[in-house]
Amino acid sequence: QHKAFKNPLFSEELKYWLDSKRPLMQPYKEMPDRMVSQLESSLLNCPDSLDADTPYLYRNPLSLPHPTSIFFPSEPIRFVSPVDSPQLQQQQNTGSNESIKSEDDKKESKPSTTHDIYSRTSLAKTFSKFDLDTLFFIFYHYQGTYEQFLVARELAKHRNWKFNKINRNWYYKEVTKSPPGMQQAEEETWRYFDYQNSWLARRCNSDFKYNEEDFEKL
Amino acid sequence: SETEKYYLIFTEWVKLLQKVEHDDELVTVFLRQMVDRGVLSDTDSLINFCKASFELSILAFKASDPTGEVFVSIDALAMLVTKLLVVQEFEDYSRNEYLDIIFCILTMVFSKDHEQDNSTFNERPYFRFFSNILSEWSSLRGHDFIKITDQQIRKELIEFDNYFYNTFASYLHLIQPVAFPGFSFAFITLLSHRMFLPNMLRLENKSGWKNLTILIIDLFRFLDQYTGKVGISNAISVVYKGALRVIIGISNDFPEYLIENHYEFMNALPSSYAQLKNVMLAAIPKKIMLPNPYDNGLDMDKIDSCKMQPTVFYDPVVDLHSFKKPVDNYLRIPSNSLMRTIINGVYRDEYSFKSGIGYDYVSVDQKLVRAVVLHVGVEAGLESEKTSSGAIFNAKSSYYTLLFNLLNEGSSEVRFKVIEAMMEQLRYPNIHTHWFTFVLKNMFTSEEWGEQKSEIQEIILRNIFERIIVNKPHPWGVTVLFTQLLNLNNVKLLSLPCVKKVPEIENILKIL
Amino acid sequence: IGTDLSSMLHSLGIPRDNQRYRILDTFQSPWAETSRSEVEPRFFTPE
Known part of the structure; x- marks a missing residue:
């Protein structure tokens, strides 16, 4: 009733x-x-981690899977990374693989000290091994994605690049010791990654002035 | 028919979302047209449209090739629901009401699907919908909804955030395992969802804690109901394993939640789940250092944290009801008549089935006993802070004598329940652990029991063993008490009659 | 009497050293068996 x-x-x-x-x-x-x-x-029907993952209805054409050999795995890259072996853990603590990096890269990478929620994910660990070209490619061509976010985190927290909000370039401050006898002990030069034209890291000209306000606090 | 028209419109929506980004202008235009053309213009049409869309999405899931994209429709529906949470004008109804309506519709569709005869119910699309809502909301709310450009809407959403999570929790409570067993595994998966659980724990002023506790208790009640003595079904066993893993996760990230709510959890936890009990009670606040509990020279008087009052989120006083007066009055001025009232009041009116370790039913009101014990402990802690520790670390204090008399006059079952509740207070270093260690140790060695002494000692030892024999972890306080009892000068455990009667226990003690 | 929890702790990524990492924000599922792929955690990108 x-x-x-x-x-x-x-x-x-x-x-x-x-x-x-x-x-x-x-x-x-x-x-x-x-x-x-x-x-x-x-x-039997228990939802698994794939069911719980973030949905993506529209796929950016750039991120569509490319046809590959049937012998390559078709599972998502976000596999669960295997147990951290002691060697791997040490590598993680002292910075990425030294041997495949250039001199410049070695100067850039600092020991991984970030203990945020992403630090132990396999994707973040994988990105820590990518070179700058790959990182910038992901940043500029996968906008708004989780991958872009992780790459920005890698660049900012581990490689010490800074993102300019105004011109959308990434900048890097290089500090070198001056030759003896110079007035200043250290010399500061700035570089930026030219994503629009040359796709290279270029030196900033002498009238570049670092203005903290222009840079994103990541 | 009307429903078929809705199917068509919803299908267009699904197709649109596969062609453009969800924040594309076209999407907004589509939504606006839905409102303007009467598809979503009032509550009735909203309900009819959403019901049709839910049904269609579930149907689409069931009909899809399981190896293909099974969630396309349900994903689109979740996106629609979330977008409407933001962009609507909210003239006919408020945002709060809108959310309630959506969850109501889902519950109705869900119930029918689950309960129908010859049901083809599958929890996955429903889980997916809930999961997506959580993901979309999480994406929206970053940095206080900074993505929302309209400042008025932004302000409203910030205020609404709390309501969102608590309403979500309340509907999850409606579809708990006891009511809908076909959703059991999805239930725990949602409870522990990375976009739900930590957010509920982190809501301002602990405003998510109450509803989260309700959900965990729903789970425990389900487990309790179907954990019998004669074998547990495989499914229940798997549910238990999942629950254990989730609690361990909470203990790692938010130990304070388990610490402050331990009382409610102990009331709901199945009696035979000794390891899960230990896991919950072994939670340690993040900044506290644990002194070595096996150290024979350990003196809690000298440990600073043993003076600290642990926070209790749910005040046990609430469960005392009419018992509060006699208990508080006794603590102030002990009297025999008050004690009689308390002793007589702890029994139930009728037996209750309860699958415990070594018993099948209870005649004592366990919840009341636990409330009395914790309340006395809380009051003792406060007294210690107000006056001095000497006021409570004293076998003549009313705090001690209340518990002593309860044991002295009570049945074996009362003794067991009181001692069990006291032992639950032996946790990380704090004033409750400190005081109850004093009480239990004193009671163990006291000569005031007369003929009751051996039974009291046996029950204390029994309770300790129930906690220590289990695989780790063991709460710090339990280990400390046990170490202290092992090293007593005036009582030799190995010569106790109850120990000598059970060779297995005697052997363990000999080794220790 | 429960079980040895070390493999469960290990599957959760709960280490024994002094570093305590949060795990609930990247929690895949209540069971190790249904947690074979990582899940996208919350993140935020500025406009």
Whole structure:
């Protein structure tokens, strides 16, 4: 007789919802057969990490999977990274693989000290091994994505680049020791990555002035 | 029909989202047209449209090739619902009401699907919808909804954030495992969702804690109901394992949540889940150092943190009801008549089935006993701060004698429950751990029991063993008490009658 | 009597050293068996 049951919008479904209240008020002493099969079905259909992942309906054409050999895995790159072996952990602590980096890269990378929620994900660890070209490519061509975010984090926190909000370039401050006898002990030069034209890191000219306000606080 | 028209419109929406970014202007235009053309102009049309869209999305999931894109429709629906949370004018109804309506519709569609005979219910599309809502909301709310350019809407959404999470939690509570077993595994997965659990824990002023506790208790009640003595079903066993793993995660990230809510959890936790009990009670505040509990020379008087009052989120006083008066009055001025009232009041009116370790039913009101014990402990801690530690570390204090008399006059079952509740207070270094260690150790060695002494000692030892024999972790306070009892000069554990009766226990003690 | 929790702790990424990492923000699923791929955590990119 309740008003809710007269409402045509819900009247059909309401009785099913009400049925579910019974076990709440008077739980079954033993699981009835129907419940056993419902529970087992739930176990069988248990949502996994792929179900819980962020949905993407529209795919940026650049990020569509390219046809590759059938022998290559087609699973997403976000696999769970294997147990951190002691060697790997040490590498993580002292910076990425030294051997494949150039002199410049070695100067840029600092020991990984960021302990945020991304630091232990496989993608962040993978990005720490990418060279600058790859990082900038992802940054400029995958805008608004999680990958872009991680790359910006890698550039800012681990490689010490700074992002200019105004011209959208990444800048790097290089500090070198001056030859003896010079007035200043250190010399500061700035470089920026020219993403629009040459796709190279270029030296800033002498009238470049670093203005903290222009740079994103990442 | 009307429903078929809605199917068409929703299908257009799904197709649109596959062709453009969700923040494209076309998407906004589409939504505006839906409102202008009467598809979403009032509550009735909103309900009919959303119901049709939910049903269509579930159907699409069930009909899809399982190896293909099964969630396209449900993903689009979640996006629609979230967008409408932001862009609507909210004239006919408020944003709060809108969210309630959406969850109501989902609950109705869900209930019918789950309860129908010959049901083909599958939890995954429903899970996916909830998960997506959480993801979309998480993306929106970054840096106080800074992505929202309209400052008025931004302000409203900031205020709405709390309501969003708590409403989500309340609807999840509606579809708990006891009510909808076909959703059980999705339930725990949602409870522990990375966009839900840490956010509920982090909401300002702990405003998500109450509803989160309700959900965890829903889970415990389900487990309790179907954890019998004669074998547990595989499914329940897996549910338990998942619950354990989630609690361990909470203990790692937010130990203070487990610490402050331990009382409510102990009331709901199945009695035989000794390891999960230990995990919850072994939670340590992030900045506290633990002195070595095996150190025989450990003196809690000298440990600073043993003077600190642990925060209790849910005041046990609430569960005392009419018991509060006699208990508080006794603590102020002890009297035999007050004690009689307390002793007589802890029994239930009728037996209750309870699958415990070594028992199948209870005649004592466990919840009341636990409330009394914790309340006395809280009051003792406050007294210690107000006056001096001497006021409570004293076998003549009313705090001690209340518990002593309860044990002395009570049945074996009362003794067991009181001692069990006291032992639950042996946790990380704090004033409650400190005081209850004093109480239990004193009681163990006291000569005031007369003929009851051996039973009291047995029950204390029994409770310790129930906690220590289990695989780790063990709460610091339990280990400390056990170490202290092992090293007593005046009582030799190995010569106790209860120990000699059980060779296995005797052997363990000999080794230790 | 429960079980040895070390493999569960390990699968969660809970180390024994002094560093305590948060894990709930990247939590994949309540069971190791359903956690074979990582999930996208919350993140924010400025406009």
